[in-house]
Each structure stands twice: as structure tokens, then as C-alpha cells.
Amino acid sequence: MIYELKQKIRYSKWGDATAKWLEKTPVFVPCFVILNWMRFAETPDIVGTSKEETQRYFAENQDKITKVIQNLADETSKKLLLKIINRRESGCFVLKGSPQDQYFPKDIIHLSDEEVFVDCGAYTGDTIAKFRETTKDHYKKIIAFEPDAMCSHKIIEQKIPHCEVLPYGTWDKKDTLTFYANGKGQSCVEDLAQAREDLKKQGKKVTINLEKIDNLPACADMTFLKMDIEGAELNALKGAEQTIRKQRPKLAICIYHSNQDMLEIPLWVLSLNMGYKLYVRHHSHYDLAETVLYAV
Structure with a gap:
């Protein structure tokens, strides 16, 4: 305690x-x-909806829950996903997980010296630092997507070898998006700002360019794709589908930003029919944030 x-x-x-x-x-x-x-x-801080709406969503999607659970690769993942769904339905958002090795759990993710790591939602480079530590700086290339200029500047200042910083958000098409950013790894798009009124007040309203990963030559040879992009993960995955089909990269995708993401993101990966093995791990010690879907 x-x-x-x-x-x-x-x-x-x-x-x-x-x-x-x-x-x-x-x-x-x-x-x-x-x-x-x-x-x-x-409060809708993590789940994004009320307890009643959460209960209704999962009650109406029992078939999807069953399909996802049946296709997870180990019992740990199956029990964990059910526990998270139950916590979301009950409104008890306290769940002890393992913050160690987020995005790089040793029993799931195995890295080579030729990794091309694409980090969507790179923040100030915290995950990149862990990637470099895990690979002992033996990798081919890093592509860091970070649309918040305050954060991306901190990555650039580090002068990381073989690292290209792209000031874009990732999406399923080339577009623009208005969102609120506070330079602390938190942001929300304008139409969701009512649910995050604190961020709307504290953050700076900015308009960013969105890019489709499939359109970017820098990502053409990616071997590992990580996403933590505040609920835009599914759209961004759809914008990377051709590259995923061509390269079959390892995937580490956050699924905690909404109830829908908990089911729709695993189902989308399964729909590719590429033989991915799916795992779920939870990496927060005190709430329902930092739940990640791994596909290898």
C-alpha cells in the first residue's frame, strides 16, 4: 500500500x-x-466514458471479447485482459502491473542488431532511451514521430545516432488535426477536449500535420512499430497496413485509451491474417493506463 x-x-x-x-x-x-x-x-479520465457506458459497450460486444480472448497467445494475456475489462466495468481503476520493460518485455520482444524502430508518440525520447539500452546501441535506425514541438526538440537535442525525428502525427491519411498539448506527454484532439477539460485549459492549442506511414520512405523497412498516440492508434495502424503486410514488423500498440481500442485493435491485427501471436501486458502500478498489445 x-x-x-x-x-x-x-x-x-x-x-x-x-x-x-x-x-x-x-x-x-x-x-x-x-x-x-x-x-x-x-470520471472519464482513462476510459473516456462513464461507468454505465462502459458496461453497456462490453455487454453489447461479448462476441468480440470472446474472439480476442481466444486468440491471445498465453494464459497471462487472457486472464489480464478479462481482469482489465472487469475493472473498467466496475469503475475500480486501480490495477497493479509491471512498469519494467514496457514495450520490450524479454519474454515477448526479441531484438536484433538490424532493428528499424518506428516510435509513434516519441514524447521526449524516453522509449527510445530504453530501446537503445536494450539493444546496447546496436540497431540500424530510429524513426521518431512527435508532433509536440516542445517534446520533439528535446529528442533532437540528444543527437541520437541514426535517429530521424519527424514532426508529424500518424493517421490513415494525409491530413491536419487541431489538438491541445502541454509538453508533458499529454495531448487531446479538439473534439475530445471536453472530456479532458484540464488539458484544454493548461495546454496550447496547435494544429499539426498528419502523415500516413505507408507514404513515408523512412518507414519502408521498419522492423518494430510502437504506438502510444492518445487514441489514434487504430487509424494510424490502418495508415501503415501496406508496410506492415510487407515487413511484418513487431508491434507494441497501446490499447488503453478507450474501451473500443481494447477490442478493435487486436481484432484489426487478427484481420490481417499474418500469423501474428498476440500478447497483452499491463505496465502501470496504480491505474488502468499503459496496457499494451504485443504482436510478434
């Missing part, structure tokens, strides 16, 4: 300083802390 409290505070506005204080200071944790966490049950 103390550990989970520290993790919660670490990612809150109080940050690391308070978490470090907790490591050294015994504290009494009253019940209201747990009850305060349960406030997420009535």
Missing part, C-alpha cells in the same frame, strides 16, 4: 520530492486515501 501511494504521488503534481520523503518517513495511511482513489470510478 505504501509503495502504491508513493507511485501515485510520484506521478502527481507533488512529484519525486514527496515520494522520496515517503521512502524515509513512516506514515499512517488512512482509509480515505483509498476512497479518494475510487473517485476515478465516476
Whole structure:
């Protein structure tokens, strides 16, 4: 309980300083802390809909749930996905996962010295840093998509070898999109901003260019595709379908941004009929964020 409290505070506005204080200071944790966490049950922050809408969606899509579960490659994935769906339906958004090895779980993802890593939603390069650590800097190329200029500039400053930073969002066609960005890895498109009113107030309204991965020569030889792009994953995957069919890259795709993504993204990968083995892993210690679909 103390550990989970520290993790919660670490990612809150109080940050690391308070978490470090907790490591050294015994504290009494009253019940209201747990009850305060349960406030997420009535807010759309992670799931994007109310508890009632969530329950209705999953009740109406039992066939899809069954198909996804039947096609997951191991029991861990099957039990985990059912647990996440149950948590979403109940409104209890506390779920302990494993933050270690996000996007690179050693029992699923195996990297070579010739990887072409395409990172959609590269933020400030945190996943790229983990990729470099995992490969010991033995890779062919990195393509980083990051439309938030405040974040992409931080990647460029690092002067990462063989890394091309593209200031685009990824989509299923060439287009433009208005969204709100705060330079902290959070963004939301304009028509979803009501559900994220805090970000709308704090973030800067920007219009970005969207590109289709299939149209970009830089991605033509990709071997590993990672996506964490705030709910745009399915459209972006559709915009990469030709390249996926040609290259059969490893996939690490976030599916936690909506209830629909939990089912539609795995079903889309299955519809390719490419023999992908599908796994689900959860990488947050304190909520229902950071659920990733792996396809290998």
C-alpha cells in the first residue's frame, strides 16, 4: 500500500520530492486515501466514458471479447485482459502491473542488431532511451514521430545516432488535426477536449500535420512499430497496413485509451491474417493506463 501511494504521488503534481520523503518517513495511511482513489470510478479520465457506458459497450460486444480472448497467445494475456475489462466495468481503476520493460518485455520482444524502430508518440525520447539500452546501441535506425514541438526538440537535442525525428502525427491519411498539448506527454484532439477539460485549459492549442506511414520512405523497412498516440492508434495502424503486410514488423500498440481500442485493435491485427501471436501486458502500478498489445 505504501509503495502504491508513493507511485501515485510520484506521478502527481507533488512529484519525486514527496515520494522520496515517503521512502524515509513512516506514515499512517488512512482509509480515505483509498476512497479518494475510487473517485476515478465516476470520471472519464482513462476510459473516456462513464461507468454505465462502459458496461453497456462490453455487454453489447461479448462476441468480440470472446474472439480476442481466444486468440491471445498465453494464459497471462487472457486472464489480464478479462481482469482489465472487469475493472473498467466496475469503475475500480486501480490495477497493479509491471512498469519494467514496457514495450520490450524479454519474454515477448526479441531484438536484433538490424532493428528499424518506428516510435509513434516519441514524447521526449524516453522509449527510445530504453530501446537503445536494450539493444546496447546496436540497431540500424530510429524513426521518431512527435508532433509536440516542445517534446520533439528535446529528442533532437540528444543527437541520437541514426535517429530521424519527424514532426508529424500518424493517421490513415494525409491530413491536419487541431489538438491541445502541454509538453508533458499529454495531448487531446479538439473534439475530445471536453472530456479532458484540464488539458484544454493548461495546454496550447496547435494544429499539426498528419502523415500516413505507408507514404513515408523512412518507414519502408521498419522492423518494430510502437504506438502510444492518445487514441489514434487504430487509424494510424490502418495508415501503415501496406508496410506492415510487407515487413511484418513487431508491434507494441497501446490499447488503453478507450474501451473500443481494447477490442478493435487486436481484432484489426487478427484481420490481417499474418500469423501474428498476440500478447497483452499491463505496465502501470496504480491505474488502468499503459496496457499494451504485443504482436510478434
